Amino acid sequence: MSGKRSIFEEVSDDTPRRPAAQPGLIDRGRGGARRGIRAWLMVLFALVVAMIVVGGLTRLTDSGLSITEWRPVTGALPPMSEADWQAEFDKYRQIDQWRLENQWMELEDFKRIYWWEWSHRQLGRFIGLVWAVGLLGFLIARRIPPGWTGRLLIPGALGGLQGAIGWWMVASGVVSGMDVTSVASYRLAIHLGLAFVILGVIAWYVFLLGREERDLLQARRARERRLFATATGWMHLAFLQILLGALVAGIDAGRTYTDWPWMAGQFLPPEPFETTPIWRNFLETASLVQFMHRMVGYALLAYGIFAWARGRGSAHEATRFAFNAALAALVVQVVLGIVTVLYAAQLHVAITHQLVAVLTWVLILRARFMAGYPVADTIRGAKK
CATH class of the missing domain: 1.20.120 (Four Helix Bundle (Hemerythrin (Met), subunit A))
Known part of the structure; x- marks a missing residue:
């Protein structure tokens, strides 16, 4: 049994103490690289906005049918010689848009519309690369918060679908003998609509990642x-x-x-x-x-x-x-x-x-x- 202590006696350091409160228990193990992922998503957001603008300019300049084939990999390289350019121009001259509207075009005129469509497709490839490299990097570093891996797969899946829909849209105008000079309007609407869906998904994720998990849980109750x-x-x-x-x-x-x-x-x-x-x-x-x-x-x-x-x-x-x-x-x-x-x-x-x-x-x-x-x-x- 311990003896009595003076009221002026110091208490030793080995006196049992109540454990200190540790704030942020909800976020423990869940934080991951929230700021880093948010910054990556903001880059993707800016690229998708640029994609929408370039796509709009491609449509307004009537350039969307200048590339008559869908080559997701080999199409990344533009024509490298005059013979290659002439081959692309010859393919374009087989469709109705050239026959009915653009017979006045020379090779140099064709190059101007070709570059718009090529840039649009190339930007799509670059967005896919930024998404894939970023996601892979966060996966390897194990810095993705729990519950977010599936979410971060969605923009990439939608982007892949968007590429396929883009060609489905272009294919509706790459025709001969049907008096068609542009893409089907409803296919264009689906293409643009999906672009805004992708933009909305990314924006929503950016909003979520801008707040801590505990804050979101409290806010949801209100x-x-x-x-x-x-x-x-x-x-x-x-x-x-x-x-x-x-x-x-x-x-x-x-x-x-x-x-x-x-x-x-x-x-x-x-x-x-x-x-x-x-x-x-x-x-x-x-x-x-x-x-x-x-x-x-x-x-x-x-x-x-x-x-x-x-x-x-x-x-x-x-x-x-x-x-x-x-x-x-x-x-x-x-x-x-x-x-x-x-x-x-x-x-x-x-x-x-x-x-x-x-x-x-x-x-x-x-x-x-x-x-x-x-x-x-x-x-x-x-x-x-």
């Missing part, structure tokens, strides 16, 4: 369910508008009716159902496709104002700001859409319209994310 559902509807309507924009680009519908707010001086365009069967008009008749794009644009703006009004009621400052930013981008996009019509889809205006579509899409996703994983405010207003 999810604003009604606001999250509203933002989900906004996202779906925006995606529909993106698909319709691709249909407009696919048949050059943006260059047909260049007055606003009317079309040829009236609300409904003339002869919107001139093709049979009737369903083809919704994909191939320029007047009806542009009309649908306009109407869904108005609906998207109206819904965006509704979503923004709901977002203003959020208890979280960061969420309110996210909805403000999404609506602001949407308003700019609507104005740009009108300008694109008035200027008959001139190259610089049309590509700016496409870029702002990317920005609007990502900001709507950001608003949805903030509704699902709100950042709480302290009493002093600081985020926690």
Whole structure:
């Protein structure tokens, strides 16, 4: 039995102590290289945006059918001699686009459109390489957080599918004797739509990796369910508008009716159902496709104002700001859409319209994310 101690006696270091609290137990073993993976995904995001821009320029310059074969590996090398260039030009001269529209072309003219399509395909190969090398590196280093390996495989799988769909799209225009001079508009819509899906997946991962796992778990309990559902509807309507924009680009519908707010001086365009069967008009008749794009644009703006009004009621400052930013981008996009019509889809205006579509899409996703994983405010207003 131990003796009595003086109140002034020092306690020895071997006195049992309560173990110190260790913060971040949720993240222990789960952190991985969150910052490194996030940076890698941001590089992929920027490359996909560049891919969308180059793809848009390829379409606007009517360059997409200049390469008439799909050679995923050997096609990485461009023609290396004049004989090679002539062989590629001869293949192009066998399709309807050259026969009906471009017989005026000489070899030098062909080279200009060839380089656009080659650059588009080459950028796709480079994106695949960046994804594969990055994922392999994180796997070898064992720095992928638990539960993220499958997620990080998704962008690569979607990218591979995108390459196949890209050729499926091009193949619809590489024909002879069918009087076809461009790719099928619905295939172009699927191709662009998948590009925005890939962009959205990467952006969502970047949002998730920007927060610690414990913060995400806490934030999810505070999810604003009604606001999250509203933002989900906004996202779906925006995606529909993106698909319709691709249909407009696919048949050059943006260059047909260049007055606003009317079309040829009236609300409904003339002869919107001139093709049979009737369903083809919704994909191939320029007047009806542009009309649908306009109407869904108005609906998207109206819904965006509704979503923004709901977002203003959020208890979280960061969420309110996210909805403000999404609506602001949407308003700019609507104005740009009108300008694109008035200027008959001139190259610089049309590509700016496409870029702002990317920005609007990502900001709507950001608003949805903030509704699902709100950042709480302290009493002093600081985020926690």
